C-alpha cells in the first residue's frame with residue numbers, strides 16, 4: 001500500500017492537480033478491464049459512495065463485496081480474503097477497517113490497495129479531498145494557518161491532515177479537550193486554546209467526537225461540549241473575514257458545531273463531500289498507474 005506520509009510533496013501536488021482537473025470536467029477511462037472491490041468493515045456513507053462513483057466514472061468494474069456475508073465470518077483472515085480476491089481477478093481493493101494499521105498484515109498482497117480509513121490511524125483519501133478544498137479556496141498551502149479542533153487523539157482525519165499540511169508548508173494548530181490530545185501530535189503543530197486559535201486560522205477543521213473509539217462515556221452533555229469546545233455562533237464571529245469552516249463529517253449538529261453553521265457562508269462542508277469523488281478518482285488513477293494500468297482522456 002502506498003502511504004500518504006511516504007509520498008513526496010510533488011506526488012501529492014500531482015494528485016491534487018488531477019483531482020482539480022476532474023472537478024473541472026476532465027474525463028478519463030481505463031484502457032483495459034480493471035476490477036475493483038470495496039471492503040468496508042466499518043460504517044461509512046461519504047467515503048463508500050464517493051469511491052463507488054469515482055470507480056464508475058473511471059470506467060472500472062465494481063464487484064460487490066458484502067463483508068457481513070463474506071467468509072471472514074467463517075474465520076478467513078483479511079490476508080486470505082485479499083489473496084482470494086486477487087486470485088479471482090480483483091485488481092484493486094479499497095478497504096476501511098476498524099483495526100489501526102490493518103494493512104500491515106497485507107504486505108504479501110500484490111493487488112493495489114487503497115486505505116479508506118484504518119481505526120485511529122489514517123484517512124488519506126479524506127486528507128486529499130480536504131487539501132483539494134483548501135487549494136480551491138486559497139491556491140497554496142505555504143504559510144496558511146489551519147486549526148484542527150476537537151477529538152484530535154482519536155481522529156485518523158487529524159493524523160493524515162496534520163502531517164500532510166505541515167509538509168506542504170501550512171502552519172497547523174490544534175485545540176480541544178486536553179484528554180483527547182496526544183502530545184505526539186506536537187511534531188506537526190502547536191496546541192492553543194480554542195479562542196486563541198480561532199483568531200489565527202484561515203481554515204478551521206472541526207472534528208467529530210469519535211465515541212466509538214472511547215473507553216469511557218463522555219461526561220459532558222452535548223450542549224456543555226458545544227459551549228466549551230465547539231464552534232458556537234459567538235465563536236464564528238471571531239474568525240478572520242475570509243476564514244473557512246471544514247468538517248470531515250458525519251456531523252453531530254449542536255455538539256462540535258452549532259447546527260446553523262453547517263450551511264453558513266464560511267462552511268465548505270458539503271463542498272468537501274463533492275470533492276471526495278474527484279479526489280478518489282485521482283487516487284485510484286494514481287495507484288492503478290503504479291500497477292501499469294493505463295487510462296485515456298475522453299475529449
Ligand code: CP
Nearest residue numbers: 044045046047248249
Ligand atoms: N468522512 C468520512 O469518512 O465519512 P464516512 O464515515 O461517512 O465515510
